[in-house]
Amino acid sequence: MRDLGWILLYLLTVVGVTLIHQPLYLLIGLVVVILFSGSLRWRLLRKALLSMLLFNTAVSLGYLIIALLRDEFRVEYLILINVRVLLLVMLGFWLSARINFANALRFSPTLTFLTTLAAGQIRLMSRIINDYRAAFESRCLKRPSWRDRSRLAVVQTEAVVEQSHHAATEIGQAMRSRGVFND
Template sequence: MKDRFMLLLYMASVLILTSVHDVLFLSFFLLSLLLISGRDIFALLKKSFISVIFFNFTISISYIIFCLLKNEEWLSYVVLLNIRVFTLTFLTFLFVSKINIFKAVSFYKTLQYLLTISYSQILTYRRSFEDFSLSLKSRLIQKPDRKDAYTFVSRVFSYFFKKSLENSREISQAMRSRGFFID
């Protein structure tokens, strides 16, 4: 029951965070989340920062350049965007660390089934990525140079992309045969 309540609280928080456009409110909300996180604060901050840095940097720089070319103000929007995205990411990591998501969606069997499929895919991809990383390390005596690292990343990305397409077809067919899609 606690997990269901936390899921509802999480969904309401996401709705609020995406609806409110006040930087002070978002900052206060983030500060509240930081206080709630307790001992996990530094691990959650690190995960959140690593997760959003590329997205936020790319979007922020693009928006700043666009506004500079149009001679428009950009600072308030960039601050709002970055605080909102970081707060939502931190909230999600905090939520996942505090509840059992499978118990939270246990009231709806279809959703629980979809979550199980998604979670098994995540675990499979994580294991595959770890296997790829270990195979790269075992085949090289020294640290890979930039070209080798880029080649590795592009090949792994290609593998995961193809695997995702294959898996989505198979899962879609399996779900259709079990009555998930009523045509």
């Protein structure tokens, strides 16, 4: 029941964070989350920064270009959206490192089932990515160029998307046959 309480607190916190429009308060929240992360703080922060890097760079550049073209650029807004996303991602990683989702959702057989499926898919996709990376590294005598690593990323993405599509189809059929969906 304690894990379910953390999930509910997380959901309330996410709503609260989206209602805050002052970057200073979001920064204070981020510092609090970092401090409460204990020994995991730097690993979680690094993971959060890396996971949001591509998305936030694209969004920030898009905002920058449009705002400059319209002569409406506000650095405060750019800081606000980036700090908010970092705080939300950090909260998500902190929660997932802290609780057992299957245990928290055991009150509902359907949610437990979905959680188990999601965890299995995450492990499967991680294994596919690690297998591709290991195969790639075992075939290289020296450090691969940025172009070669980019090609690997494209191939990994294609494999993960293909596997995800196949798995989603199979899982959807299995869930429908077990009565999870009422269609």
